Amino acid sequence: MAAVTQDTAVSTGRVTRAFIYLVLVLFALFYLLPLYVMGVNSVKPLSEITGGNMMALPQVWTLEPWRQAWSTAQIGVEPTGLRPYFLNSILMVVPAVAISTIVGALNGYVLTKWRFRGDTWVFGLMLFSCFIPFQIVLIPMAVVLGKLGLAGSVAGLVLVHVVYGIGFTTLYFRNYYASFPTELVRAAMIDGAGFFRIFWRILLPVSGPIAVVSVIWQFTNIWNDFLFGVSFGGTSQPMTVALNNLVQSSTGVKEYNVHFAGAILAALPTLIVYIVAGRYFVRGLMAGSVKG
Amino acid sequence: MARSETVDFRTRLQDWLPRLVLAPSFAVTLLFVYGFILFTIVLSFTGSKMLPKFTWVGFENYEKLFALPAWHTAIVNIAVFASLYIVICTLIGLMLAIFLDQKIRGEGMLRPIYLYPMALSFIVTGTAWKWFLDPGIGLQQVMRNMGWESFTFTWIKDADYALYTIVLAAVWQTSGFVMAMFRAGLRGIDNEILKAAQIDGASNWQLYRRIVIPLLRPAFLSAFVILSHLAIKSYDLVVALTGGGPGRATEMPATFMYSYTFTRNQMGIGASSAVIMLMTIAAIMVPYLYAELKEKK
Numbered sequence: 059m060a061a062v063t064q065d066t067a068v069s070t071g072r073v074t075r076a077f078i079y080l081v082l083v084l085f086a087l088f089y090l091l092p093l094y095v096m097g098v099n100s101v102k103p104l105s106e107i108t109g110g111n112m113m114a115l116p117q118v119w120t121l122e123p124w125r126q127a128w129s130t131a132q133i134g135v136e137p138t139g140l141r142p143y144f145l146n147s148i149l150m151v152v153p154a155v156a157i158s159t160i161v162g163a164l165n166g167y168v169l170t171k172w173r174f175r176g177d178t179w180v181f182g183l184m185l186f187s188c189f190i191p192f193q194i195v196l197i198p199m200a201v202v203l204g205k206l207g208l209a210g211s212v213a214g215l216v217l218v219h220v221v222y223g224i225g226f227t228t229l230y231f232r233n234y235y236a237s238f239p240t241e242l243v244r245a246a247m248i249d250g251a252g253f254f255r256i257f258w259r260i261l262l263p264v265s266g267p268i269a270v271v272s273v274i275w276q277f278t279n280i281w282n283d284f285l286f287g288v289s290f291g292g293t294s295q296p297m298t299v300a301l302n303n304l305v306q307s308s309t310g311v312k313e314y315n316v317h318f319a320g321a322i323l324a325a326l327p328t329l330i331v332y333i334v335a336g337r338y339f340v341r342g343l344m345a346g347s348v349k350g
Numbered sequence: 351m352a353r354s355e356t357v358d359f360r361t362r363l364q365d366w367l368p369r370l371v372l373a374p375s376f377a378v379t380l381l382f383v384y385g386f387i388l389f390t391i392v393l394s395f396t397g398s399k400m401l402p403k404f405t406w407v408g409f410e411n412y413e414k415l416f417a418l419p420a421w422h423t424a425i426v427n428i429a430v431f432a433s434l435y436i437v438i439c440t441l442i443g444l445m446l447a448i449f450l451d452q453k454i455r456g457e458g459m460l461r462p463i464y465l466y467p468m469a470l471s472f473i474v475t476g477t478a479w480k481w482f483l484d485p486g487i488g489l490q491q492v493m494r495n496m497g498w499e500s501f502t503f504t505w506i507k508d509a510d511y512a513l514y515t516i517v518l519a520a521v522w523q524t525s526g527f528v529m530a531m532f533r534a535g536l537r538g539i540d541n542e543i544l545k546a547a548q549i550d551g552a553s554n555w556q557l558y559r560r561i562v563i564p565l566l567r568p569a570f571l572s573a574f575v576i577l578s579h580l581a582i583k584s585y586d587l588v589v590a591l592t593g594g595g596p597g598r599a600t601e602m603p604a605t606f607m608y609s610y611t612f613t614r615n616q617m618g619i620g621a622s623s624a625v626i627m628l629m630t631i632a633a634i635m636v637p638y639l640y641a642e643l644k645e646k647k
Contacts, residue, residue: 224375224378284471321478325471325474340465
């Protein structure tokens with residue numbers, strides 16, 4: 059990305075500008091629509107929704123749908139609410155993000171500052187693994203998790219997410235460390251500093267921004283994952299799978315307000331991360347697509 | 351790498367340490383990515399049903415796969431879905447990027463609104479759109495309540511149109527991201543070129559058509575690669591929005607693979623469909639990654 063952050067030199071007439079603003083605002087409304095629908099319907103009684111007032115503000119405000127979604131809604135066969143699954147997701151996300159980020163940092167360090175013959179190939183093979191359709195690994199992964207005794211456990215999901223996450227974390231740290239002056243590393247080497255000491259004392263202190271990018275990317279991806287969760291979650295299903303079970307459940311009355319509250323609960327962690335650190339989130343997205 | 355005359359154990363270890371640190375990741379990648387790919391390819395040539403078993407059947411699974419109406423539907427659906435999704439996302443992304451580039455007041459507020467859907471799970475997106483498009487309670491009912499009695503919008507329940515609701519939700523989720531990619535591209539364009547063209551009397555339309563859009567080629571390429579990759583992998587959104595229905599109407603390769611492997615106990619056929627998916631993605635990604643890595647050297 060070029061460092062130039064300027065607007066275009068193109069100038070536009072008044073009518074054109076009015077049209078541009080109109081289009082931009084309409085699209086903003088389009089993007090906000092589902093959020094509004096979820097929010098407003100999660101705090102009204104079911105009867106108001108089935109009465110056809112989906113777009114209206116609640117006549118009676120209630121937090122009951124939130125309470126139900128969190129602690130009493132029927133998920134599968136148990137009326138546990140989403141709480142235990144939220145906990146599963148946390149227990150899965152925290153170690154998976156921490157491990158994959160640390161491993162990615164070390165890999166990026168080796169691939170840029172301790173280069174060896176064939177390192178581009180090693181990196182290329184790891185990078186391609188970010189883009190495979192995961193359907194191609196589902197069957198053997200199920201077999202291996204079964205053999206390891208990790209099928210249906212949070213530990214199994216952590217393993218899966220670390221394995222298929224290190225490609226991206228390595229990419230981030232590699233691209234970031236590539237622009238760090240190698241002379242500084244050389245100088246430290248001559249002074250007798252070893253591999254880990256250089257990493258700890260020289261590279262790590264400047265790694266803050268890319269570590270944030272990596273943590274946010276991994277957090278968002280792993281929290282939002284559905285395919286691995288539904289395939290290997292077993293009794294330790296993550297939040298996304300539980301939400302889907304809640305919404306798709308074919309027994310009883312469809313409690314749309316509870317579904318919406320549940321959807322917001324599932325979206326909240328990543329949404330908060332986005333609001334707090336959106337800049338880093340976007341940077342991670344871009345680094346995963348265009349050259350960083 | 352520096353080598354002293356007396357190579358004692360310590361320095362030898364220092365020499366090998368970097369490779370030792372990288373080795374576990376590389377080994378894990380070789381095993382869990384490439385080993386697994388090989389395993390699935392082998393399975394696709396066996397008669398595996400509920401569990402993997404290694405009775406060689408040649409290309410039988412592939413022949414069966416391409417004779418299945420469900421796979422045929424999945425292929426047609428992914429082709430329609432991917433083309434519409436990529437084209438619409440690119441057009442909306444490009445338009446929003448160009449518009450935001452016009453010294454817009456409030457850009458700082460608009461951009462995060464365009465981009466936040468990217469932070470959500472497809473299951474959340476699917477849930478929100480599923481009920482909003484539901485004829486019983488959603489848009490249709492709202493319009494009728496407002497007095498437009500004959501308003502009808504039943505796409506999500508209609509086998510001929512359900513696929514387009516998936517396009518709608520997917521575009522909603524990722525078009526803001528495409529906008530950000532084009533916006534970055536636009537910022538890299540030298541304003542002097544634009545000024546020179548303006549002096550030569552070019553209109554805004556010509557300016558964008560002849561100069562700006564051609565200069566955005568790299569952004570178009572990245573957008574195409576990322577979007578096609580997302581499209582082929584799309585699984586969660588279909589599951590949450592339509593569940594592959596009504597009937598089989600929105601079956602995709604990803605949902606097909608899952609149901610044939612895990613619920614219909616046709617593992618051999620499931621594996622062969624996964625191989626086809628991988629080959630499609632590899633045909634797009636490998637040249638792209640190769641070019642990117644080469645350029646960087």
